[in-house]
Amino acid sequence: MQYYDLCVIGGGSIGGIIAYYSFRGGITNIPVYYRSIESVEAIMKNGGLTIKYGDKEYLVPIIPVHYTKPIGKCRFIINTVKAYNVKDTINLMHKITSEDSLILMLQNGFGSLELVEEKIFNRYIAGGVVFIGAERINKYYIVHHGGRTIIAGSRRGFTSKLLELMNILNRGGCDFRVTSNIDLYRWIKLGVNAVINPLTAITRSKNKIVLTRYGRILAEEIIDELIIAAEKHGFKLDKERLLTTIFRGSENTSENYSSMAQDVINNMPTEIDYINGFIAKHVGEKSVNGVITRIVHLIEESYMKNNYNKS
């Protein structure tokens, strides 16, 4: 059985950026798993992933693999598929891990980490929040639009494996940090995504739309409800600090189309249920977050002609 140091499941925008930092951090053989044969073939033809960062392009020589044909076990597995695809990767994660492996889930919103914690035992599992803007231009070409911080932590207790992963990614230029309170950061990141993602998706705009007058008004309305939801889970968030984080996030990634805006532009399903829909479940369906969730679902319905199976 072949052993790899690090594997990525889902080599889209964020998975590609993780492969880039890992490669620069000294990991040379990186299997990256994809859902479609088209992605595997396009990346093989290109000789790897091309990452544009600033005005430079880097070729990252990954090993593209279809998710139904695993090629070996991995010490670190970084899962960067969309939240609604996580359930399809559970089997793969079982196959490519051993009891010594660490799985890091990097999806936005709530639900993905919980699902993996529920389904996978005898493995180290961690969650992380990503403050990076990345855009997938085509199957093999990804643009890094700014930000370089990832905060990760395990809800099953401290593991030094996360520090090992931190060393690799830090060497590669990523500001990867480890926390003992990952849920606090997941709530803060939920605030960032609950504002930036639907506002950019509805308007099909770059992240800087949030910095406009109505962007700021809506941000406050969304965040007021998020604070109530967080309190129900025992987290007291400060509104002004949260808004500062959100607006700074929009500035740092101002030229990025959020992952949800990219979904809408590409006629794909969105993660709205894991983000604003999750907040609405706590504060009522008639809330601002409830309305935003329904508007984004309406937009999805306008282009989803049964050509993609979300279930």
Ligand SMILES: NC(=O)C1=CN([C@@H]2O[C@H](COP(=O)(O)OP(=O)(O)OC[C@H]3O[C@@H](n4cnc5c(N)ncnc54)[C@H](OP(=O)(O)O)[C@@H]3O)[C@@H](O)[C@H]2O)C=CC1
């Ligand atoms: N884009 C961004 O700027 C940011 C995104 N995030 C979060 O990161 C996560 C990933 O988003 P993003 O990178 O934008 O997503 P993308 O849509 O760009 O990429 C998703 C990737 O997952 C692959 N995939 C889907 N199903 C499977 C499967 N069953 N097995 C293996 N691979 C699979 C797809 O394969 P294929 O190519 O074959 O379709 C694709 O390569 C999301 O939760 C998002 O919210 C967080 C911060 C910033």
Ligand SMILES: CC(C)(CO)C(=O)C(=O)O
């Ligand atoms: C950080 C941000 C807002 C970057 O665009 C993101 O998480 C996303 O696009 O999903």
